[in-house]
Amino acid sequence: MKIRECCICMVDFEQNEPIRYLPCMHYYHLSCIDDWLMRSFTCPTCMEPVDAALLSSYDNQP
Template sequence: MQKQNPSIEEQVPVPVYHPTPSQTRLATQLTEEEQIRIAQRIGLIQHLPKGVYDPGRDGSEKKIRECVICMMDFVYGDPIRFLPCMHIYHLDCIDDWLMRSFTCPSCMEPVDAALLSSYETN
């Protein structure tokens, strides 16, 4: 019978957030206002459309071959997210990026402005 060290099992990493692009803090160190802003940002990110990379589905996607964040080629079946400016990225790459900066890494278009204006017109 193996003896396990309970102190290692009980250690759960505390999430790290970026209240502003230049700041990095543990979730336990955020102010209430920062927690609210981060929760709102997570909510907005979840409203962005996602899909699966399929280079044969649409001819316009053929020229998009790599995620500009990780510089890795898209592979058929990769989970992707679409920004309002129509740029696509790996889901995990863009979600992490948007937690730091709410602009498209390719065209620098503010993502929240496009999202908020789409809500106002609906």
């Protein structure tokens, strides 16, 4: 079952694939957003600042 597309890599999410929710509730492939956040502490969708200390509480799977 496909859920949605990661706006970083433009690939659809697959069921049971690890994803990360940001505090703004946008979500991405875990590897995509982790790489993104190494360069920028903002959400790639809404540009909301992301506090790195909060990220571990937003790990999730669909």
